[in-house]
Amino acid sequence: MSEISASDIPKGNWVERLLPAGARPYARMARFDRPIGTWLLLFPCWWSLALAAEGWPNIYLFVLFGLGALVMRGAGCTFNDITDRDFDGRVARTADRPIPSGAVSVLQAVIYMGALALIGLAILLQFNRFAVIVGAASLVLIVIYPFMKRVTYWPQFFLGLAFNWGALLGWAAVRGDLGLPAYLLYAAGIFWTLGYDTIYAHQDKEDDALVGIKSLALKFGPATRPFLYVFYAAAIALTAASGWAAGLSWPFYAFVAAGAVQLAWQARNIDLDDPVDCLVKFKSNRLFGWLLLGAMIAGRVV
Numbered sequence: 001m002s003e004i005s006a007s008d009i010p011k012g013n014w015v016e017r018l019l020p021a022g023a024r025p026y027a028r029m030a031r032f033d034r035p036i037g038t039w040l041l042l043f044p045c046w047w048s049l050a051l052a053a054e055g056w057p058n059i060y061l062f063v064l065f066g067l068g069a070l071v072m073r074g075a076g077c078t079f080n081d082i083t084d085r086d087f088d089g090r091v092a093r094t095a096d097r098p099i100p101s102g103a104v105s106v107l108q109a110v111i112y113m114g115a116l117a118l119i120g121l122a123i124l125l126q127f128n129r130f131a132v133i134v135g136a137a138s139l140v141l142i143v144i145y146p147f148m149k150r151v152t153y154w155p156q157f158f159l160g161l162a163f164n165w166g167a168l169l170g171w172a173a174v175r176g177d178l179g180l181p182a183y184l185l186y187a188a189g190i191f192w193t194l195g196y197d198t199i200y201a202h203q204d205k206e207d208d209a210l211v212g213i214k215s216l217a218l219k220f221g222p223a224t225r226p227f228l229y230v231f232y233a234a235a236i237a238l239t240a241a242s243g244w245a246a247g248l249s250w251p252f253y254a255f256v257a258a259g260a261v262q263l264a265w266q267a268r269n270i271d272l273d274d275p276v277d278c279l280v281k282f283k284s285n286r287l288f289g290w291l292l293l294g295a296m297i298a299g300r301v302v
Contacts (some may be wrong), residue, residue, distance in 0.1 A: 009096060010034065025098035026112055028256065029081055030074030036283050037077070040196070042069035043165050043289035044189045047108040047173040050169025050296030051181055051246050063174055065166065070122040075116035076142055076162075082109050091207040132174040138165040150212075153219035156197040157190065164189030181246035188238035192263075192285075195231035198224060199266065200282045203275040207247055217272075228267035236260045239292060252299025 015033040031037055035103060045065040050057040081099050083086065089100035098104040104112075124135045141162035148155040167189050171182035184186050194216070201208070201217035201223070208215055220227050243252045268285060271277040 029078050029098045029104060029112070030111065030116065031077045032074065033068075034079070036240070036286060039278065039286045039289055040074045040193075041073050041166065042066060044164045044179065044185070045069060045166030045170045045295065046293050047189075047289075047296050048167045048182060048185055049174060050138060050293060051185060051242065051248075052171040052174035053300055055301055057300075063172075064123055064126055065170065065173075066118055070167070071116045071277070072120040072142075075113050075120060076145075077117065078109055078113040078177055081284040082145045083301050087211050087213060090211045091204060091205070093204060116131075125181075127169075127173045128176050130176050131169060133173045134167075135169050138169070141165065149214050151214070152215040153216060155214065156194050156201065156216050160190035160193030164191055181242045181244075182272055184242035184245055186240050188235045188242060191231045191235040191238065192288075195228050195263065195267070196282055196285045197234065198231070199270060199272075199278050201274045202278045222272070225291070226272070227266060228270070229264075232260075232263035232267055236263065237290060239295075243295065244262065246299075248296070248299025250300055251297045251302045255291050255295030255298060259288050259295065262288045262291060 009028055009171060010033055014034050015027045019027055046057070046062060049061050049065065076227060079188075081097055084221065085099045085106070086132040088097050099106065099109055108180070108284050112149065124132055127135070141158065145155070145158045145162050147156040152158075162215035164186055168178060183192075185192075198216040198220070201215040204213075205215070205217045205221075209218055216227070217224065239255055239259070240253065243256065245281060266281045270281045
């Protein structure tokens, strides 16, 4: 494993520069220094808000979902670190995370996770009653996901179920129900996650095999690329279907086509044996997220 990939904690960023020493491990545990995960959690929410809108999406809801994604991703990452602390200590990329390194105790992590979850609950309660019920239902997926890598080679599927729940919640927050476009968008997000998180998992495949963690990177191995094409093609097709079901206008499809090009670029050019390149391709999904948000908004207002 290369020196660059030895740790997933970035150095010299705003956490080290601006936060007091005692707060830094908690910010790192919540991944506040690595915002890509928050973006990947947030985009399905924003897509759905725009898909459900009658015109321009509601900015107030956009802000609430942004804050909610930040704190709930932090709570989820903390829970993941608590459950994976023994595995993390044996993997080079994660050995210096706050819990296995001893910077934060398990009890402190539990208290911190609870505080973040309470903030998330306060945000959720700003929505209508049906949306609150939909949001609360996601807790089941959040709880079971960290354990899936122990029992199945498809933990990426369970991550997709959890990370794309916002596609349902955003629609519910706007319309107070669930419709076909939201279900199609949710399915699209799951396939999107299968692609990008399989790429992410290729960073750890050697260590994961040694410690007994399962992933699609290990299941597919060198044959991963065709599956990326399949996952991403399904994501694009289902996204297009969600826009069609919602009656979006032609600019939606132009943006979706651009998103398809971005995903194809990932699948075609990924070097599955280079952890640095895997991380670059993984992070490039933020661009895909913006393209689809543009698709939803343009399809409503043009």
